[in-house]
Amino acid sequence: MSTKDTQRESPAEANERWAGIKAAEQILRKSPNHGDTQAMQALLLNSLGQGEEAFALAKVALRNDMKSHVCWHVYGLLWRSVKNFDEAIKAYRFALRLEPTSAQILRDLALLQAQMRDTAGYLASRAQMLQERPQVRQHWTAVAVAHHMAGDLRAAEKVLRAYEDTLKTPPPRTDVEHAEAVLYRNTLIAEMGETERALLHLDEVADRQLDRTAVMEMRAGYLLQLGRKDEAERAYRALIERNSEYRAYYEGLEKALGLDRSMQKELKELYGEYAQKYDRLDAARRIPLDFLDGKNTQLLRLVTRLNLTGSIHRERLQGCRRSLSAADVAERRALYFQQRQGIIHRQGEAGHNRRARRVLLCRQADER
Secondary structure, three states, rough: OOOOHHHHHHHHHHHHHHHHHHHHHHHHHOOOOOOHHHHHHHHHHHOOOOOOHHHHHHHHHHHHHOOOOOOOOHHHHHHHHHOOOOHHHHHHHHHHHHHHOOHHHHHHHHHHHOOOOHHHHHHHHHHHHOOOOOOOOHHHHHHHHHHHHHHHHHHHHHHHHHHHHOOOOOOOOHHOOOHHHEEEEHHHHHHHHHHHHHHHHOOOOOEOOOHHHHHHHHHHHHHOOOOOOHHHHHHHHEEEHOOOOOOHHHHHHHHHHHOOOOOOHHHHHHHHHHHHOOOOEEEEEHHHOOOOOOOHHHHHHHHHHHHHHOOOOOOHHHHOOOOHHHHHHHHHHHHHHHHHOOOOOOOOOOHHHHHHHHHHHHHHHHHH
16 A cells, blocks of 8 residues: 555554554564564555565565465565566465465456556466356456457457356346346457357347447447448437437447538438437537538528527537637627627626527527
8 A cells, every 4th residue: 555545544444454563463472473474564564654664574574484375475465565566476476386276366466467468477367266266257257358358359258158158047137247248248259350240149138238228339330330221320310319419329320321521411401300309409519510611601500509599618619620610700700799789798697688688699690
């Protein structure tokens, strides 16, 4: 634990650690050279921010008991706390030589190997953990992730399928962990380039999935990749019905309809349909700012209305990439209408009066 973490801990936690240190001191009065107790005391000292004292005591513990896996494990934890990961891994390996079946040491070693991008070592550690305790589901998933990190997608998918084959009865629908593992297997199939098989597998497991949105998104993407445009269009329209503010759904619908950004008439009709349908939401009005021509009169009217009604703030307009100039032109036009009517918004004006003036300006903007 770092000094910053020590400063954030509660007084009760610090008191518990000091109580642990006092208990260790009582044991050491009877057995002064008990290496495991010294190692645990060093770990407690390190958690209280006394790193130098902790390292010194841990080395004394190793001298007293070089064959203790606890001493080597604690020594590795101390090195990890100061971000010397190479020394920590060496200490973990020494500990595993003395206690090859320790689940805690294997877990700490595997996490550190993953952090260091040692995919081969991570795979070996996770495979050993699976061999020791094959009844634990997370070990199967971890081995699949290790194969995935190593680039062997087929082996990762095979591990997950093997685990599913070991199940005598299907897990309940409320088993979130199993549902996520099944979807993970589906993404592996898709990453292997077998989109058709991924779609068939997704249709098989969809009824038992809790994350309906994820299933709908994956299915729409697969249909689009397979060139089944009509089905993809229906899938993306269903997603927009579910969340009409998510830009990726509109982009998927554009691809399903075979539209590109040069087809401004068709795009205006598409987004105009959704802008009219969802009049209280601004995604269908905001997205066209990315591709419509800045000199387009309809665009200027649209952005002017949005500026005046406050539907889109200046910060959002600044996020529009290619049409930022169009937004600036529209904003200047809105200011022009305000000045022409002699309307100056003051902080003391009532909100309903500002709203009424904005509606008036919008009507005038549309007339132009």
